[in-house]
Structure formats: C-alpha cells, structure tokens
Amino acid sequence: MSDISTGGFLAGKKTYITAITGIVGALGAYLVGDMNLIEAFQVVWPLISVAFLRKGIAAGR
Numbered sequence: 001m002s003d004i005s006t007g008g009f010l011a012g013k014k015t016y017i018t019a020i021t022g023i024v025g026a027l028g029a030y031l032v033g034d035m036n037l038i039e040a041f042q043v044v045w046p047l048i049s050v051a052f053l054r055k056g057i058a059a060g061r
Contacts, residue, residue, distance in 0.1 A: 015050060015051065018047075019050055022043065022047045023047050027044075
C-alpha cells in the first residue's frame with residue numbers, strides 16, 4: 001500500500017506522461033483541423049516548458 005502513496009512505478013514520470021499526452025492531443029487536433037498552427041503552438045509550448053522545468057528540479061536534488 002505504501003508503494004501506491006509514493007507513486008509506484010510512475011514516481012517521477014507523471015509530469016512527463018501528462019506533457020506527452022497533451023502534446024499528442026494538440027498535434028492530433030492540428031492534424032484533424034480543430035486547431036490552427038498558432039493555437040497548437042500555444043498548447044504545446046507550456047507543456048514543453050513544464051517538462052523541462054520538472055527535469056531541472058529533478059536534476060537539482
């Protein structure tokens with residue numbers, strides 16, 4: 001049970017999985033035509049920033 005409370009096998013990877021899922025979703029919406037390129041970029045940029053911020057925080061430990 002304590003394994004679940006500490007994140008289990010996804011410990012430290014949830015942020016990256018969330019960012020990748022958002023990027024794939026934005027790319028899919030662009031390819032389908034639900035978003036234009038600017039809107040897709042406005043979605044992808046913060047997701048990439050969060051992933052790099054998480055990487056920097058993890059490296060600083």
